[in-house]
Amino acid sequence: MQEENAKIEFKCMNFWYNDKQILTDINIKIYPKRVTALIGPSGCGKTTMLRCINRMNDLIPISRISGKILYNNEDIYDKSVDVIDLRKKIGMVFQKPNPFPMSIFDNVAYGLRIQNRRDKNKVKQIVKESLEKADLWDEVKDRLNLSAFRLSGGQQQRLCIARALAIDPDIILLDEPCSALDPLATAKIELLLRKLKNERTIIIVTHNMHQAKRISDYTCYLLNGKVIEYSGTAEMFDNPKNKLTKEYINGEFG
């Protein structure tokens, strides 16, 4: 953990749904242009933690947060922060592929259109580039007007990644993006993520330790809403410092 500049920094962050505390005293730094994996058993709060970063939890009225989350050293929960702008910089891919019921092209162009990018050629170009980055272009280039629902699950998930990439986010959050996919589709997405980290910060929630091991640079192990261990991935898997981490990665529970 020698890196100095954090892209995202959690500072004494706590989170509640109603009176139930989901996250307790989170203090970690997430580094730019790295893949950071959040692992832990179901219900440990990893998805909640992810959704705090682009303030998707704001949509849940019974939620409450304390502490700070710094993005480029600015608190994203500060009153001056426009959550709409924030989400344009921090893209998200969901657990279940959720393409919109429109054509492949319109899906990818959605984010651009809500930003009122009217230049048709520019939009076309960005759609093409985004699909290329998501390794989907070759498969769909002849049928961009086809409904996104006609694609396979893996293709749909890559479409969702392309959709997120189209607005050129700084950070991409992925919430168990492969949990609904078969091993081949998963391998494609993992390959894609490794490529993407050259340009962007990636934070991925996964319940699959092997996946975390394969693709991440840093791994954070959460249990019951607390960070048990956070370190370089190789370090954590080779030599876990905490007994609980060791038990989890050895598959003794979870």
Next chain:
Amino acid sequence: MVTENIRQNTYFILFRIAAFLSVVILLFVLLYVIKEGIGVININFLTSMWSHRDITQGGIFPAIIGTILLAIGVSIISIPLGICTAIYLNEYAKENMFTRTIKLAIRNLAGVPSIVYGIFGMAFFVLFLNLGGSLIAASLTLGCMTLPWIITASEEALKSVPYSFREGSYALGATKWETVRKNVLPHSFSGMITGSILGVSRAMGETAPIIMVGATFFMGYLPTSPFDKFMALPYHLFILATQHSSPSAGEYAMGTALVLIALIFILNLGIFILRYNLRKRKEW
């Protein structure tokens, strides 16, 4: 295994009989009205003014026009208001005691008997607002009555749009309005319109409330302004069936009923076509 099969078949037959019975009853009603009423239907009946002296000489044109105007009035008043209310309640309003109470009240209002809306319309629109018995007073009264139906149907249509569409849109930095406009309304529009028009077509058949707020049995002219009284098919057929002395009144009542059914059928066919065209684009 054998008993399971028997049970399986018993229930299957039971449901089949129920479905069959429902269809037969409804078809019987329809065929009966057609059989009794078809005799009086002709161009004269459909297109000429009502003749009070000799009902066989006149037609129900003013009643048809009255009912159509009423349907248009009700649509203008209640569809936009109802749809916007549903959007507010479903997409914007925070989920708390207050909104839950409002929603419950709306559901309850949908079950209030139409005659209650009639007396309210008479007291409020006709007398208090001094609109008199008129097309506008009747449209407002029936508008109030259809509003809860339209709100409920529109809310259901909005609820049928998966939450993941909204979530995906927010995650791309869309505002609430952008999300609603681009990712919720297009997918719920057909449901909202269907529910709304169904509500209006039910209002078209209402008799009790309109008697109290402006429908009249005999008018020598067509309404020329919203403040005129009007004739309407359901009221017309009620009078013919119960209070008219002419020996052919019964037959004419059936003919009027047939025209009313036909009008509503045409309206529903319109929604069906509209919905079919919108559904073709729907993918999930």
